[in-house]
Amino acid sequence: MIKSLFSFVLIVLLFVASLGLVAYRLQDPAFVVGQARQVNLYGRLAENVSALLPIDQTKGFALTSADVSDVLKSGIDGEQFYGFLTAAGNAYLPWLTGKTKDLNFSYDLTGTKQKLSDAATTKILVVAASLSFCLVPVKS
Numbered sequence: 001m002i003k004s005l006f007s008f009v010l011i012v013l014l015f016v017a018s019l020g021l022v023a024y025r026l027q028d029p030a031f032v033v034g035q036a037r038q039v040n041l042y043g044r045l046a047e048n049v050s051a052l053l054p055i056d057q058t059k060g061f062a063l064t065s066a067d068v069s070d071v072l073k074s075g076i077d078g079e080q081f082y083g084f085l086t087a088a089g090n091a092y093l094p095w096l097t098g099k100t101k102d103l104n105f106s107y108d109l110t111g112t113k114q115k116l117s118d119a120a121t122t123k124i125l126v127v128a129a130s131l132s133f134c135l136v137p138v139k140s
Contacts, residue, residue, distance in 0.1 A: 027097050029089030033082055042081040046073050062127045063120075071123055075116030 025031050036042075045052075049072050050065030063071070084107055091105035 027093055029086060029093050032089050032093070033086050036085055037082060041085075042078040045081075063123055067123045067127070071116065071119040074119040076112055080112065 046069055050068050053068070087107055088105060091103065094100045095103040
């Protein structure tokens with residue numbers, strides 16, 4: 001009986017210690033970004049971006065999910081994604097943990113918007129060029 005109780009208490013203490021270590025490590029932005037790189041978060045998001053889009057928004061859309069993935073990859077590269085994640089982590093984690101009362105975060109997306117727009121335009125032009133022409137007689 002005492003042996004079982006001791007085992008139970010030991011397991012609970014190990015669980016609480018593990019949970020505490022995880023909570024402590026998640027407060028470090030470098031650790032969070034390192035884990036994101038280790039699991040290839042950018043690659044996974046880029047490959048599955050079409051699954052993240054609302055279905056009603058993709059109906060009648062000329063681009064396939066592979067095209068959307070290509071646009072995303074050419075508009076936002078992995079280093080830019082992880083740079084954003086680092087900047088966001090450095091701003092939000094101290095605020096979330098109460099180390100600072102102020103939350104100041106800004107990130108310039110001007111170049112990213114232009115690259116995404118250019119990549120989407122290129123893809124749409126390729127799709128439009130591959131369509132066959134249909135001449136409809138105009139009735140007057």
